[in-house]
Amino acid sequence: MKIDNRQPRFIVLESDKDPYLTLNGKLYYAYNVSQGVIIPDVNRDRVIFASCFKSEIEFYDSGLNPILKISGPDKLTPSYRFNTNSDIIFNKTVPYSYMGYCIDEDSIYLSYVGDYFTEDKPLRDFDSWIIEINWNGDIGKIYHSPEYIKTISKSVDKDVFYGRGFNEEGIILWKLSKK
8 A cells, every 4th residue: 555645744833723733624643654753953954854664864954845865775665554443554564764863963863773573573683773864964874783772862972872772671771882
């Protein structure tokens, strides 16, 4: 099922308006299959969207006009179906792509999985990568971790990342050295 409703990536609401947006009388709800991380930087005139379920990073100016789309490193293909409530949900596999991020003065660091979650392959069995990009979309260094890492942060010591993920013991915190 390929769905393209030709709607913009972002919906901007004013804080003094109703927090629930409706289109054609129906509540607009896109949480279940179109999640991602949004990384704004007003000083650089950039808004970046990194998809959780497709290997895509989209760059916009602060007016939300598209500038650049980076696809990869893998080609994850989400497969959807309708459930009994007519909600769009994933079929048996759920693609995991860009899961979290952190930034420093010059770069964005995205935690990336590039695999499919299934009943037979739980999150604790995933490898992860931290991909460095700049605000113009140029790719820098790539770091590998043999563990699933969802969220990351970077220490003031530029050689250390911290990550949260899973292993056979459950949720765990990681200290990851760039060296």
